[in-house]
Amino acid sequence: MTPDRPIAALFAGNRPLRSLEFFPPKDDAGVEALRHAASVLKRIAPDFVSVTYGAGGSTRERTGQVSALLKNELGFTVMPHLTCVGHSRAELTTLADRIHAEGFRNIMALRGDPPRGSTTFSPTADGLNFANELVGLLKNRHPDFCLGVGGYPEKHPEAQSHDSDLDALQRKVDAGASFITTQLFFDNDVYFSFVERCRRRGISVPILPGIMPVLSLKQIQRFTAMCGASMPTRLLRRLQATDDNPEVVEMIGLDWALDQIRDLVAQGAPGYHLYIMNRARGALALAAGLAA
Numbered sequence: 001m002t003p004d005r006p007i008a009a010l011f012a013g014n015r016p017l018r019s020l021e022f023f024p025p026k027d028d029a030g031v032e033a034l035r036h037a038a039s040v041l042k043r044i045a046p047d048f049v050s051v052t053y054g055a056g057g058s059t060r061e062r063t064g065q066v067s068a069l070l071k072n073e074l075g076f077t078v079m080p081h082l083t084c085v086g087h088s089r090a091e092l093t094t095l096a097d098r099i100h101a102e103g104f105r106n107i108m109a110l111r112g113d114p115p116r117g118s119t120t121f122s123p124t125a126d127g128l129n130f131a132n133e134l135v136g137l138l139k140n141r142h143p144d145f146c147l148g149v150g151g152y153p154e155k156h157p158e159a160q161s162h163d164s165d166l167d168a169l170q171r172k173v174d175a176g177a178s179f180i181t182t183q184l185f186f187d188n189d190v191y192f193s194f195v196e197r198c199r200r201r202g203i204s205v206p207i208l209p210g211i212m213p214v215l216s217l218k219q220i221q222r223f224t225a226m227c228g229a230s231m232p233t234r235l236l237r238r239l240q241a242t243d244d245n246p247e248v249v250e251m252i253g254l255d256w257a258l259d260q261i262r263d264l265v266a267q268g269a270p271g272y273h274l275y276i277m278n279r280a281r282g283a284l285a286l287a288a289g290l291a292a
């Protein structure tokens with residue numbers, strides 16, 4: 001088994017990267033649908049794909065199952081996500097060893113969200129408090145891991161201020177993170193001003209912008225409320241004007257995302273990360289639009 005290339009080396013190639021994010025399905029039928037979507041997406045040759053880590057229960061096992069499928073069966077460079085939620089240090093160390101033994105060399109290291117119904121995160125016994133501690137644990141255990149971390153252009157909802165949030169981001173990079181993937185945003189100015197603030201602080205690692213093409217007004221309003229991302233009035237008005245007709249909403253969402261990505265890349269972003277919700281269509285349409 002050949003270990004994956006570190007994603008940091010891909011950034012060093014100095015061309016815009018394309019990455020796609022999958023989530024672990026709840027059941028076998030969902031895994032089949034994902035396998036189909038991912039094999040269709042081979043056509044657009046993403047530089048890497050990532051697989052999210054659930055808040056608990058069986059979907060966590062499926063992160064491993066889906067990551068292995070994407071790596072071993074379909075040949076993608078895969079970055080499984082890992083969070084601190086519900087894990088002791090010893091469990092995280094075991095998971096790190098397992099991920100490493102399976103040939104993965106890239107992990108998205110996160111704290112994770114507080115459990116549903118709770119607004120504060122509390123670590124488990126002998127667990128970790130913040131993502132920078134997870135970065136440290138993983139790097140100590142396997143120095144050849146290449147770690148991504150989350151960044152929040154509009155501030156993480158729990159952070160006291162933009163400054164304290166940047167302090168937290170700096171700690172993750174100081175602990176060994178090689179790149180940052182951002183939370184979704186719809187206004188590129190938000191991204192560029194975040195990058196500028198990071199650079200002024202001396203955070204110099206690549207900052208990959210996270211883009212989510214809108215698929216439904218209700219769904220996106222739920223996501224943005226949860227993660228604190230703002231929705232430009234121009235986009236909101238367009239979506240409201242469609243009366244939530246799914247096909248029209250998808251067209252508007254793709255049109256917006258395409259404009260965003262074109263401008264990001266033109267202005268020097270190191271690529272883009274697509275939150276694709278396990279669907280191939282949007283990513284294919286965007287890749288076609290960008291090829292023009």
Ligand SMILES: Cc1cc2nc3c(=O)[nH]c(=O)nc-3n(C[C@H](O)[C@H](O)[C@H](O)COP(=O)(O)OP(=O)(O)OC[C@H]3O[C@@H](n4cnc5c(N)ncnc54)[C@H](O)[C@@H]3O)c2cc1C
Binds near residue numbers: 054114160184
């Ligand atoms: C690209 C991306 C992928 C994601 N994937 C997943 C996933 O797969 N599974 C999942 O459950 N969630 C995922 N999330 C969501 C993420 O888990 C949540 O946003 C979570 O609330 C914060 O995680 P973090 O790693 O950014 O935490 P941290 O960097 O630890 O920050 C959490 C909060 O604590 C603050 N903070 C950090 N350090 C300190 C300190 N020392 N003292 C005081 N305050 C501090 C920060 O400012 C922030 O407000 C993802 C987010 C992003 C951006």
